[in-house]
Every structure is written in C-alpha cells, then in structure tokens.
Amino acid sequence: MVGAMVGARWWGLDGGGSMVGGWAASMVGSRTGSRILRGDPRVRDVKFWFWGLLFASVVVAGCAEDAARGTDAAAARDAGAPDVAADVGEVDAGEVDAGEPDAAVCEPVCEGRSCGSDGCGGSCGACEGVCLEGTCLVSERCPPVGPFGTEEGEVAADAVLLDCEGNEVRLHALCDAEIAWVFEFADWCSSCRRFARDDVERLWQEYAAQGVAGYFVISTDADFNPATQELCTEVRDRYGLSMPVLFDPDANLQSALGIGRNAWNIILGEGMEIRWKARYSDRMVPERLDEALAHDAM
Numbered sequence: 001m002v003g004a005m006v007g008a009r010w011w012g013l014d015g016g017g018s019m020v021g022g023w024a025a026s027m028v029g030s031r032t033g034s035r036i037l038r039g040d041p042r043v044r045d046v047k048f049w050f051w052g053l054l055f056a057s058v059v060v061a062g063c064a065e066d067a068a069r070g071t072d073a074a075a076a077r078d079a080g081a082p083d084v085a086a087d088v089g090e091v092d093a094g095e096v097d098a099g100e101p102d103a104a105v106c107e108p109v110c111e112g113r114s115c116g117s118d119g120c121g122g123s124c125g126a127c128e129g130v131c132l133e134g135t136c137l138v139s140e141r142c143p144p145v146g147p148f149g150t151e152e153g154e155v156a157a158d159a160v161l162l163d164c165e166g167n168e169v170r171l172h173a174l175c176d177a178e179i180a181w182v183f184e185f186a187d188w189c190s191s192c193r194r195f196a197r198d199d200v201e202r203l204w205q206e207y208a209a210q211g212v213a214g215y216f217v218i219s220t221d222a223d224f225n226p227a228t229q230e231l232c233t234e235v236r237d238r239y240g241l242s243m244p245v246l247f248d249p250d251a252n253l254q255s256a257l258g259i260g261r262n263a264w265n266i267i268l269g270e271g272m273e274i275r276w277k278a279r280y281s282d283r284m285v286p287e288r289l290d291e292a293l294a295h296d297a298m
Contacts, residue, residue: 110134117167141271142175149274150258156272159256161217161246164232169215169246171256175272177213179292181285184253186262187222187231195263195282196239204243207289218247219254219261226250267292 110124113134118124124134148157159171174180183200185192200216208214218227218235227247236245253259257266257277265285266277269292276288 117165119165143172144175144272148256150256152274152276154274156268156274157256159248159252160250161215161248161252162229162232163244163246164229164236166229169244171215171253172272174213174215174268176270177211177268178270178296179207179212179275179289180268181207181212181214181289182217182253182257182264182266182268183214183285184217184219184248184259184262184264184266185235186220187218187227187235188220188224189262191280191282192263196235196241199282199285200243201239201241203285203289204241207293208243210293212289212293214243216241216243216245217253218245219251269296 106120108118108120108122108124110118113124115125116123116134144155144158146155146157148155150156156171161169161171163169171182174182183195185196187193196216204214216236218232220227221231226249228249229247232245232247235241248254251261254261257264257274259266259277260279263280263282264277265279265281265288267275267288269275275292278284
C-alpha cells in the first residue's frame with residue numbers, strides 16, 4: 001500500500017519518472033518506498049541507470065526503424081527505376097559505321113545496262129538476242145542463222161574478239177544495228193596508222209551520232225605478231241579513240257569476213273549483211289556510210 005502511494009507521489013514529483021517509483025514500490029515494498037520519499041542516494045542511482053538504459057533502447061530502436069525505412073525506400077526506387085539497357089535498345093546493324101569501302105574491291109557497274117560485262121568479271125544479264133553495249137537487241141534477223149558468206153550481200157559469220165580488258169566481244173553483237181562500220185588495223189601498216197591518227201575518231205563522232213555502231217579491230221603489232229591486250233590499250237590511248245577498240249589474236253575476223261590482216265573497212269547492215277568492204281579505202285568510208293544511211297532511211 002505504502003509502495004503504491006510512494007509510486008503515485010513520485011509520479012507527481014517527477015512526471016515521466018513515476019514508472020521508476022512504481023517499479024521500486026512494487027518490488028521492494030513500503031520500506032524501499034519510504035527511502036524514495038527521503039531521497040535515498042541508492043534509489044537515485046537506480047533511477048539514473050534506468051533512464052539511461054531506456055534512452056539507449058529508444059535510440060537503438062529508432063535507428064533500426066530508420067534503417068528499415070531506408071531499405072524499403074531503396075527497394076521501391078529500384079522497383080520503379082527504368083531499365084537503362086531496355087531504354088537504350090539494341091543497336092541497329094544499319095546504324096553501325098561500316099567504315100570506308102576497301103579500295104581494292106571491284107564495284108560492278110550495271111546501271112543502264114541489261115546485259116554484257118559488269119566490269120568485274122560478272123554479267124549484267126543475258127539476252128535471247130544480241131547484247132550491244134549493254135542493251136539487248138532482238139529482231140527477226142538476229143541472231144543470224146545463216147547461211148553465211150564473205151561476199152557483199154551475204155550474211156557474215158560470227159567472230160570472237162577481245163576488248164582491251166580481255167573480255168570476249170562477238171562480231172554478231174552488231175547484228176541489230178542498222179549500220180555498222182568495222183575497221184581492221186595493223187600496227188605495222190603506215191596507212192592504217194595515218195587513218196587512225198587523222199580520221200577515225202572524227203568520223204566515229206560524226207556517224208555514231210547518227211546511230212552507226214562499229215569496231216576498231218587490231219590484228220597484228222609492228223613486228224607482224226598477233227595483237228595483245230597491252231597493244232590494244234596502247235593503240236586506243238595513242239589515238240584517243242572512243243570507238244570500241246578490240247584485238248583479234250586468232251584472226252577470227254579475217255575468217256568471218258574473208259579479208260586480209262590490214263587496212264580493211266567493212267560496212268554491215270542489219271542482220272549482219274555485208275554491204276561493202278574494201279582495202280586501202282579510207283577516203284571512201286564517209287561516202288559509203290552516207291549511202292548506207294540513206295538507203296535505210298528510204
């Protein structure tokens with residue numbers, strides 16, 4: 001009874017400290033309670049240590065609660081944070097800089113061409129008829145089926161020639177041209193060299209503009225040997241020729257047209273008809289070309 005009273009009195013005196021008085025009174029009885037009322041030093045020591053322990057417990061509990069709240073907040077942030085890798089996405093292969101192309105790689109050129117060589121050893125396409133400078137030419141007379149001959153008015157047989165890059169070019173590729181002019185050149189022939197130097201390119205520019213097709217064919221070199229690819233390039237550059245320059249190391253043109261190996265001019269009509277051929281006839285070429293064009297225009 002006295003302990004309870006003492007505890008109540010201590011509450012009134014010390015506020016929140018009444019818990020200590022109540023504990024002391026209930027545990028030790030009225031004698032200890034009377035000591036509390038008298039302000040016994042031992043009781044004051046108990047009160048001091050009790051409050052110290054209580055304060056430490058509150059601090060530790062508060063820190064633990066703050067740590068838990070911090071952990072929960074971090075987890076919430078992690079759960080709601082966007083996935084950086086997902087936002088970045090996969091890199092489009094097309095957006096990767098492939099760098100500059102290797103200069104050594106051959107680039108095929110087939111723009112505007114439906115057939116013939118692509119410049120890299122491949123083809124831009126095949127033709128049922130004849131391929132002339134990248135264009136498929138189809139007519140009822142092409143490709144020629146014969147009979148073939150070597151005289152004027154007859155149909156010329158085919159001949160396999162080579163261009164200055166070493167590619168095969170066929171005589172019958174001229175089949176669908178309304179008019180074609182073929183000049184056979186030998187490097188040992190002085191009149192051939194003079195004609196090539198003074199007239200061939202000028203005539204070619206004039207008549208190609210009117211639809212005439214043609215070949216400049218090299219048969220032999222200055223030592224009477226069969227023409228080579230190197231000679232083909234050298235002659236073309238020597239005379240600045242834009243007319244297609246070919247070489248004939250196997251004399252195929254001579255067999256197809258029944259001609260010798262130098263200074264021949266031949267005019268062919270559509271279907272490879274031999275319209276005119278003559279040797280050492282440079283001055284006659286413009287006249288014969290004009291006649292052939294006029295005939296086809298009728």
